Amino acid sequence: MPKRTDIESILILGAGPIVIGQACEFDYSGAQACKALREEGYRVILVNSNPATIMTDPEMADAIYIEPVDWRTVARVIEKERPDALLPTMGGQTALNCALDLAREGVLEEFGVEMIGASREAIDKAEDRDRFRQAMQKIGLDMPRSAIAHSMEEAMQVQAPLGFPVIIRPSFTLGGTGGGIAYNREEFVEICERGLDLSPTSELLIEESALGWKEYEMEVVRDRNDNCIIVCSIENFDPMGVHTGDSITVAPALTLTDKEYQRMRDASIAVLREIGVDTGGSNVQFAIHPETGRMIIIEMNPRVSRSSALASKATGFPIAKVAAKLAVGYTLDELRNEITGGATPASFEPTIDYVVTKIPRFTFEKFPQADPHLTTQMKSVGEVMAIGRTFQESVQKALRGLETGVDGFDERVDPEAEDAKERLRAELRQPGPERILYVADAFRYGMTLDEVHEFSAIDPWFLAQIEELVRLEQSLAGRGLEDLDRDELHALKRRGFSDRRLAKLLGTDEHRVRARRHALGVRPVYKRVDTCAAEFATATAYLYSTYEEECEAAPTDRRKIMVLGGGPNRIGQGIEFDYCCVHAAQACREDGFETLMVNCNPETVSTDYDTSDRLYFEPLTLEDVLEIIHLERPEGVIVQYGGQTPLKLARDLEAAGAPIIGTSPDSIDLAEDRERFQQLIERLGLRQPPNATARSTDEALEKAAELGYPLVVRPSYVLGGRAMEIVFNEDEL
Numbered sequence: 001m002p003k004r005t006d007i008e009s010i011l012i013l014g015a016g017p018i019v020i021g022q023a024c025e026f027d028y029s030g031a032q033a034c035k036a037l038r039e040e041g042y043r044v045i046l047v048n049s050n051p052a053t054i055m056t057d058p059e060m061a062d063a064i065y066i067e068p069v070d071w072r073t074v075a076r077v078i079e080k081e082r083p084d085a086l087l088p089t090m091g092g093q094t095a096l097n098c099a100l101d102l103a104r105e106g107v108l109e110e111f112g113v114e115m116i117g118a119s120r121e122a123i124d125k126a127e128d129r130d131r132f133r134q135a136m137q138k139i140g141l142d143m144p145r146s147a148i149a150h151s152m153e154e155a156m157q158v159q160a161p162l163g164f165p166v167i168i169r170p171s172f173t174l175g176g177t178g179g180g181i182a183y184n185r186e187e188f189v190e191i192c193e194r195g196l197d198l199s200p201t202s203e204l205l206i207e208e209s210a211l212g213w214k215e216y217e218m219e220v221v222r223d224r225n226d227n228c229i230i231v232c233s234i235e236n237f238d239p240m241g242v243h244t245g246d247s248i249t250v251a252p253a254l255t256l257t258d259k260e261y262q263r264m265r266d267a268s269i270a271v272l273r274e275i276g277v278d279t280g281g282s283n284v285q286f287a288i289h290p291e292t293g294r295m296i297i298i299e300m301n302p303r304v305s306r307s308s309a310l311a312s313k314a315t316g317f318p319i320a321k322v323a324a325k326l327a328v329g330y331t332l333d334e335l336r337n338e339i340t341g342g343a344t345p346a347s348f349e350p351t352i353d354y355v356v357t358k359i360p361r362f363t364f365e366k367f368p369q370a371d372p373h374l375t376t377q378m379k380s381v382g383e384v385m386a387i388g389r390t391f392q393e394s395v396q397k398a399l400r401g402l403e404t405g406v407d408g409f410d411e412r413v414d415p416e417a418e419d420a421k422e423r424l425r426a427e428l429r430q431p432g433p434e435r436i437l438y439v440a441d442a443f444r445y446g447m448t449l450d451e452v453h454e455f456s457a458i459d460p461w462f463l464a465q466i467e468e469l470v471r472l473e474q475s476l477a478g479r480g481l482e483d484l485d486r487d488e489l490h491a492l493k494r495r496g497f498s499d500r501r502l503a504k505l506l507g508t509d510e511h512r513v514r515a516r517r518h519a520l521g522v523r524p525v526y527k528r529v530d531t532c533a534a535e536f537a538t539a540t541a542y543l544y545s546t547y548e549e550e551c552e553a554a555p556t557d558r559r560k561i562m563v564l565g566g567g568p569n570r571i572g573q574g575i576e577f578d579y580c581c582v583h584a585a586q587a588c589r590e591d592g593f594e595t596l597m598v599n600c601n602p603e604t605v606s607t608d609y610d611t612s613d614r615l616y617f618e619p620l621t622l623e624d625v626l627e628i629i630h631l632e633r634p635e636g637v638i639v640q641y642g643g644q645t646p647l648k649l650a651r652d653l654e655a656a657g658a659p660i661i662g663t664s665p666d667s668i669d670l671a672e673d674r675e676r677f678q679q680l681i682e683r684l685g686l687r688q689p690p691n692a693t694a695r696s697t698d699e700a701l702e703k704a705a706e707l708g709y710p711l712v713v714r715p716s717y718v719l720g721g722r723a724m725e726i727v728f729n730e731d732e733l
Contacts, residue, residue: 004329007084007114008027009062010037011077015049016069017039021245022250023379024575025309025603027053029320032092032608034060036324037087039066045081047074048091052576054605057572069094071101078102078111085462087327087364089117089280089303090320096123096303097172097200116658117327118302122276126302129171129205132275139274142296146207155192158206165209166194167376170199177278181209181241187426187434188456210296211241212457213287216253218268221309221322222282223331229349230271230378231281231319232311238374239457240287240298245306245378248398251314251356254391260288260703263295269670271300280323281672282305290459306603310358313385313602313617315350316529316542322346339531339609341539352546353533357394358385358602360435361402361568366722374431382569385602387529387544387617388496392464396437396496401600401619403645408501420445430727438568439463443470469495476505481512486520493548495520514623524627525551529609529617545627558594560662562634564646565606565619573643578604578643585612596632598625599642613668620645622652626706629658636661641669644719647672672717690731702709704733 012033017024030046031054037044038061046061049068056064063081067073071093078086086108088099096118102108103120105493125131129240132150137143145162149155159166170178178198182188195204217235222228236244237254253261268284275282283305285298301307308319317337325335332347360380364372372377383402388394396408411419412434413427424445427438435456444453449467453460471493484492484506492502499513506513517523526547534552538590543553563584566577583604585595589612597612600619609615614632618624620642629637637653639646640663670676675693682688690707694700704711704727713733714724727733 001330002334003325007042007116009043009045009081009083010043010085010087010116010328011047011074011081011113012037012061012087013069013074013091013098014046014050015051015091016049016094018050018575021306022094022411023382023569023603024053024304024578024605025306026090026092026304027055027311027575028312028603028605029304029308029383030058031605032318032320033087033090038062040325040328040630044076045083047077048244050575052574054312054579054582059366059482069098071098071107071538072307074098074102075107077107078107078113080449083113084143085114085116085118085328086122087324088115089323089327092303092305095175096127100127117323118277118491122278122302124146126202126275126277126282126300127172129169132299133205135274136271136297139270141260141270142294144207144296144298145614146205147207149192149204150202151196151240152189154194155188155204155206159188162206162208164188165211166608167207167209168195169205169207169376170195171203171205172200173198177377179641181211181375182243195345198375202466209241210287210289210445211239212294213240214246214255214441214459214609215240215247215298216256216264216286216288217244217249217307218264218284218286219270219281219308219319219325220272220284221319221332222269222272222277222279223326224278224651225331226273227332227347228272229347230265230268231317231350232315232352233264233306235313237436237458237462238431239459241376243376243378244285246360246362246374246380248360248395248436249358250391250394251311251358252352254355256288260293260295267295267297270560271297275300275302277302280325280413281308281319284696290457308358308384310385310602312643313607314356314387315352316531316540317331317346317350317609318433337531339529339538339540339542340536342509343536344532348532349532351533352529352533354387354389354527355391355394356385356387357391359384359395359397359398359402359436360433360572361404363571364433366571367395372432374433380433381571383602384568384600384619385617386619388497389527389546389548391462392469392494393494393546395465396469396498396501397619398600399436400621401567402498403620405443407498407504408496409437409466409473410501410504411444412437412673413441413445415441415445424580424712425455428452436466439466442681443467444474444681473505476502479506479517481506481508484516486522488516489520490547493524498621500621514626522547525549526553526616526631528552540609541608542617543615544617545624553631556594558656559592560632560634561588562592562596562598562611562629562632562637563588564620564625564637564639564649565597565601565604566642566646567599567644569603572722573645575604577641577643578606580701581606582611582639584638589613593635596634602620620649622656625649625653626656626658629653635659638662639665644717648717674714674716699732700733705729
């Protein structure tokens with residue numbers, strides 16, 4: 001059916017400020033929805049309180065209100081603007097809860113506003129844990145045994161038959177807030193008290209634990225004619241017990257039999273039908289018992305989510321944009337797939353001939369008091385995504401894209417240490433932000449695959465892949481760079497080893513490895529993300545690197561400018577920098593340049609396939625950026641918009657001959673290096689607090705004695721005050 005003509009104006013709710021569990025993926029979905037609906041000629045009104053978003057730009061909507069996303073404020077906007085419809089599925093949990101409040105308070109009825117994309121009934125059925133459970137029983141899907149409690153007494157009665165551990169999930173909260181896993185009575189009481197307090201309906205779901213089961217997600221899109229497609233299946237590397245936002249995830253799912261996949265596919269479509277999501281995208285989560293194969297359903301989100309942003313970037317299928325068009329009456333077969341230049345309709349399920357790995361980014365170093373163990377409550381602040389032809393390649397690319405100082409499977413435990421075995425066992429049992437690195441260490445220490453599986457419950461297929469990488473690393477021990485011939489080096493690069501990691505293993509430096517690699521003619525080729533596994537030609541250049549024979553990049557000979565993005569979000573470097581990168585790309589485009597974007601953050605607008613002319617989804621490391629520059633030969637590289645990430649690369653890029661435009665690397669260094677900056681202030685005759693720069697502990701103590709306490713200690717080239725301290729005496733220093 002063509003688009004609806006009985007509605008003219010649509011109100012879109014944004015997600016408000018960034019919190020853990022709700023980051024810039026909702027700017028990405030909201031911006032896509034605004035664009036899609038204005039394309040169709042609707043008047044778009046937007047309410048969002050986050051000024052660092054692309055979607056609050058003046059040209060994104062017809063009327064923009066930078067106001068809180070709560071029902072009273074939105075009611076005043078509705079009274080003034082009189083929209084015909086409200087689209088609540090683009091702004092995460094905040095927008096859904098606000099829409100339910102507006103319906104409950106009678107605002108929508110009073111002003112005749114229709115909810116599109118998801119009905120009040122569907123949202124309520126999916127979000128209210130008790131109703132969801134009844135709905136699943138009705139269609140014969142298995143769920144963990146559980147019951148609802150509204151008070152401490154009820155909670156105790158519910159827990160008794162389930163035993164420990166149990167999982168507690170409050171209703172209507174985001175990112176698992178207030179929930180957790182209780183292993184004993186004290187923990188149970190503590191989590192329940194917190195959960196009852198945080199749930200807006202004072203309602204808890206207490207369920208049997210599926211800890212250690214394999215966890216999967218399906219991204220499903222459905223239209224009003226009941227056409228359903230699965231955009232992407234996602235498998236969690238970490239078993240159940242870790243919030244999916246904190247899990248390493250892989251797309252497509254790699255360890256399912258076809259029979260299990262088909263069962264899950266049918267079940268997820270049945271869930272959408274029963275809940276009543278008539279139009280748009282939803283995310284359905286499953287768990288499978290690794291031995292018995294029992295499949296249970298965990299939950300569903302009747303909106304676009306963090307996983308939909310990931311699935312969109314992993315497949316090239318713009319879920320939010322399609323969902324917005326379905327909400328106004330289109331069907332999947334009427335919409336064209338832009339990536340294939342309209343050769344295929346949106347009802348074609350994306351096919352992928354590569355492996356995508358997402359790894360979350362944590363910032364525990366900023367909060368030394370926080371508990372770094374991962375549970376059902378989300379703790380990560382950002383994520384990195386990498387694409388490769390194999391799991392080994394994409395996971396190693398993702399690790400180096402995290403920017404946490406690792407170049408691959410770096411060592412974390414000295415196998416000779418006395419407590420090595422104990423420490424490894426503890427780290428494998430308790431999921432933490434670096435568990436994948438401890439898995440590699442366990443193999444170095446000599447643990448068997450079965451032992452590692454027993455402690456970590458990670459699927460043996462993934463463990464075998466990591467074990468193979470560790471054995472390869474061990475085979476390089478005692479060998480020199482010159483011993484490697486072209487085939488060996490090519491085989492290592494194909495498995496995702498970075499030049500820096502190889503340099504460490506071969507006892508040399510990164511520049512020598514690069515020189516040797518180039519001398520042997522080992523360079524990456526670029527493949528396209530095209531939604532159809534290269535069946536049709538693609539109109540868009542969305543590329544990733546790999547080590548194979550055929551290159552699909554086909555660079556043009558236009559004048560081009562490359563913009564380096566900010567990589568994964570972290571505290572102090574987030575959506576604001578992405579905003580700058582998007583605007584930089586748009587400005588270069590307006591001046592007639594071809595724009596190249598390099599970034600590896602799946603949540604952002606900058607990694608949307610139509611923000612720039614050519615998108616390279618690559619880690620922001622010297623090696624990866626230099627290879628793209630070698631291929632594309634841009635006239636200029638802009639490093640000043642991606643926060644601290646590209647600034648760290650600026651000098652090395654310049655030294656390698658990259659044409660850096662804008663602020664020069666020397667000027668960047670002058671501002672970032674505290675000693676040079678201090679000398680500049682002195683030369684200009686400006687006042688500054690007395691200070692000194694030290695490069696060793698002794699020097700620091702000596703200078704501190706001259707200056708007197710209290711002091712502020714700060715490193716160079718950091719962002720958001722990382723590793724800065726105020727010290728009051730010599731011991732603290």
